[in-house]
Amino acid sequence: MQVGTFQRIFPGGYAPAACPSRTVLEHVTSKWGVLILVALVDGTLRWSELRRRVEGVSEKMLAQTLQTLEADGLVLREARPVIPPHVDYSLTSLGADLVKRLLPLLEWIGEHAEGIAGRAQ
Amino acid sequence: MQVGTFQRIFPGGYAPAACPSRTVLEHVTSKWGVLILVALVDGTLRWSELRRRVEGVSEKMLAQTLQTLEADGLVLREARPVIPPHVDYSLTSLGADLVKRLLPLLEWIGEHAEGIAGRAQ
DNA sequence: CAGAATCCTATACGATACTG
C-alpha cells in the first residue's frame, strides 16, 4: 500500500494536546516567535536592537517570548554585569537550524502576502 | 557595505501591524492553520476526515480556520448538493506551494520536539 | 539599558446544543 507524505512524516498522526511537537510548534508560531527568531538570523542583537527590528512588539511580549525561546534552547541570552546593563541575544545552533526552515516560509509569505491579503476581508 | 540575510529578505524590515505579511503569517501560524494545511498535503479530505486527522480540533475552530484559509485562497472547498452533505477540502495550487515550505519546518519540529520540550518546564 | 510588575481588555478557543 502506498504511503502518503503525511503518513511518512507523521507516522503516528498529529498527537493530541500532550504531544511535545504541539508545544514547540506553538512556541515557534506564537505571534512573535517567528519574528524574533528570524530577526536574529544575522547574529547577535541587543535588547533594544531587537525591539526596534521587531516592529510593534511590546516590552512584555518581547521579554516573555525571549524567555520561552531561551528555555527551549533556541536563543542564547548573555548579560554583561555592567552599568548600564548590556544584554546580547543570539541564536543557538539549534535555533539557527530552525531558522533555516523558517526563512523559506517567510520569504514565500513576503512574496505572496499582497495577493492573499487582497482576497480576504 | 555588507547586507545581511535579514536586510536581503526584508528590505523594509517587518512592517508594522498594517502589513499584509503579518496578517498572512498569523493566519498560517494560527493554532490550527499549519495543522490543517499540512493535513491536506496528500490530497482531498472530507470534513469528517479532516476532523479526525487534525486531532483535538473543535468543530468551531475547524470551520473557522477553514473559512479563513479558503478566503486566503489556500484551501478549496467543494460541496456536493446531496443528502447527506458531502464536502471536499483540498489545497489550491497556492496552498500546495505554501505547504512545501511548511513541511521542512514540521519535520524539523518532529525530530527535535522531544529534546526541546524536555528543557522547558 | 534591560527589564519586572501591575493592571486591563480583546479574542482565541472550547463545550454544548441545534439543524438542513
Next chain:
DNA sequence: CAGTATCGTATAGGATTCTG
C-alpha cells in the same frame, strides 16, 4: 454529514509604571 449558533473562559497580548 457538515456544519451554525450560543455561551463561557482562559490567556494572549498591550499600556503603563517602576527599578537596579
